[in-house]
Amino acid sequence: MVEPFVQLAPAKVNLALHVTRRREDGYHDLESLVVFADLADELEARPATADTLTIGGPFGKGLGTGETNLVSRAVAAFRARWPNAVEMGLAMHLTKNLPVAAGIGGGSADAAAALRIMASLSNIPVALADLADMAARLGADVPACLVSAPLVARGVGEVLTRLPEFPSCHIVLVNPLIPLATADVFRRLRAHDNYPLPELPSPLTRPAQLGIWLAETRNDLQPPAVKLVPVIGEIVEELGGTQGCILARMSGSGATVFGLFGSAGQAHQAAQVMRASHPDHWVAAAPLLVS
Ligand SMILES: C[C@@](CO)(OP(=O)(O)O)[C@H](O)COP(=O)(O)OP(=O)(O)OC[C@H]1O[C@@H](n2ccc(N)nc2=O)[C@H](O)[C@@H]1O
Numbered sequence: 504m505v506e507p508f509v510q511l512a513p514a515k516v517n518l519a520l521h522v523t524r525r526r527e528d529g530y531h532d533l534e535s536l537v538v539f540a541d542l543a544d545e546l547e548a549r550p551a552t553a554d555t556l557t558i559g560g561p562f563g564k565g566l567g568t569g570e571t572n573l574v575s576r577a578v579a580a581f582r583a584r585w586p587n588a589v590e591m592g593l594a595m596h597l598t599k600n601l602p603v604a605a606g607i608g609g610g611s612a613d614a615a616a617a618l619r620i621m622a623s624l625s626n627i628p629v630a631l632a633d634l635a636d637m638a639a640r641l642g643a644d645v646p647a648c649l650v651s652a653p654l655v656a657r658g659v660g661e662v663l664t665r666l667p668e669f670p671s672c673h674i675v676l677v678n679p680l681i682p683l684a685t686a687d688v689f690r691r692l693r694a695h696d697n698y699p700l701p702e703l704p705s706p707l708t709r710p711a712q713l714g715i716w717l718a719e720t721r722n723d724l725q726p727p728a729v730k731l732v733p734v735i736g737e738i739v740e741e742l743g744g745t746q747g748c749i750l751a752r753m754s755g756s757g758a759t760v761f762g763l764f765g766s767a768g769q770a771h772q773a774a775q776v777m778r779a780s781h782p783d784h785w786v787a788a789a790p791l792l793v794s
């Protein structure tokens with residue numbers, strides 16, 4: 504049996520997300536502090552006669568394996584741009600551990616993982632800038648997911664500034680398992696020209712410092728999302744009240760809510776509290792990826 508090529512597709516968390524402008528093309532410019540959790544989908548690839556995709560894992564059910572899947576789209580985009588770079592076919596298997604349409608970029612992370620696999624198997628050198636360009640065409644969050652480390656994203660997500668250092672933090676994610684379409688949330692947004700992110704402290708090394716900065720920021724998509732799914736507001740309040748929680752807020756366009764903690768113990772305790780009061784929600788705790 505040939506060992507598969509494996510890439511993790513970590514969950515994205517928008518610690519802050521300011522919507523700064525509505526553009527002519529209908530999209531919105533954002534400024535977002537984006538981090539990634541040590542909690543991921545897993546993509547495996549084995550040499551095969553043709554490209555195929557199978558899906559398993561707790562959130563794999565109902566997710567199409569055809570050309571609408573972001574993994575298939577990423578592989579097809581890579582092959583169209585560099586037709587002879589990867590000569591063998593690839594049997595891919597996606598283990599879907601992250602809820603779908605949840606504001607934590609699972610699909611985008613899967614696409615980025617597929618691009619990483621293709622680039623690592625390529626027999627010609629692929630410039631990172633070309634890969635990032637392809638990522639941006641697959642989806643607004645895919646360039647950030649290629650990096651999977653703390654960064655500030657601007658534009659619709661294609662202008663990235665990596666952060667040189669980031670405090671060691673832990674995160675709790677709670678999702679009520681109500682999928683929320685990004686387009687619906689933007690459609691409900693009333694204020695389109697909010698102020699940009701304040702300047703980050705430098706160096707940024709302590710969770711408390713991050714907490715002070717985050718208190719000056721928002722997720723502008725949270726109010727419209729709460730209108731569509733009111734339980735998001737209740738989760739923010741409850742998670743925010745758990746011991747040691749620096750900040751609770753919605754990620755992306757929702758419906759996942761994160762709680763930020765300075766220690767693993769506090770995060771696991773908060774996760775237990777949330778599991779006990781919401782046995783029907785998805786609850787996970789993990790460290791943030793900081794390197
Ligand atoms: C909001 C964010 C923040 O990280 O995360 P998610 O909630 O999706 O995880 C992303 O910008 C989401 O990016 P992505 O998921 O690729 O968005 P798309 O599917 O392309 O967007 C669906 C629709 O939402 C609106 N949209 C999306 C992004 C944006 N910057 N402005 C918009 O107005 C557009 O109407 C678009 O047609």
Ligand SMILES: Nc1ncnc2c1ncn2[C@@H]1O[C@H](COP(=O)(O)OP(=O)(O)O)[C@@H](O)[C@H]1O
Pocket residue numbers: 566571572573574602603604605606607608609610611612613614683685755756757
């Ligand atoms: N591999 C994939 N995993 C998840 N969603 C996918 C995938 N491929 C395509 N999609 C589609 O992308 C949409 C956004 O999914 P996802 O990235 O999980 O959410 P979000 O953008 O809210 O973070 C879903 O509605 C889903 O139908």
